[in-house]
Amino acid sequence: MHTATYQARPDVNAIIHLHPQLTVLLDALGERIRLVTTDHAFYVRRIATTPFHPPGSSALAAVAAAAVVDGTNCVILAHHGCSVLGETLEMAHRRAVNLEEAALLTYRALLLTGGLAGREIPECPTDFVDTGTV
Numbered sequence: 001m002h003t004a005t006y007q008a009r010p011d012v013n014a015i016i017h018l019h020p021q022l023t024v025l026l027d028a029l030g031e032r033i034r035l036v037t038t039d040h041a042f043y044v045r046r047i048a049t050t051p052f053h054p055p056g057s058s059a060l061a062a063v064a065a066a067a068v069v070d071g072t073n074c075v076i077l078a079h080h081g082c083s084v085l086g087e088t089l090e091m092a093h094r095r096a097v098n099l100e101e102a103a104l105l106t107y108r109a110l111l112l113t114g115g116l117a118g119r120e121i122p123e124c125p126t127d128f129v130d131t132g133t134v
């Protein structure tokens with residue numbers, strides 16, 4: 001996945017892949033992460049999402065790379081995590097921190113406004129749960 005992303009984005013020198021829980025949860029719920037603060041807007045700017053593909057698969061590598069070819073630096077991988085890109089490792093880290101902070105504020109805002117009432121909790125696709133294979 002990292003190799004495919006570097007090939008898609010020659011301007012990028014750092015990719016951080018991580019599993020931020022609120023970011024993944026909101027994506028699973030179909031909720032768009034809102035960029036509430038100026039830091040969120042400055043560092044994150046746009047968020048791409050991909051459908052579920054097993055971790056380590058070539059399909060996941062392909063959709064993750066395709067999601068950032070337009071200059072997007074934050075891509076959420078359904079039921080898995082995210083990849084955050086930067087010209088430097090420091091910038092990729094700042095983007096990763098701000099992505100999860102934006103998810104936290106979005107989550108709190110949805111709780112405060114009742115935006116999650118009545119929702120079912122989405123789970124990892126059953127084929128992957130049953131086999132655990134990639």
Ligand SMILES: [Zn+2]
Nearest residue numbers: 018055080081
């Ligand atoms: Zn992962």
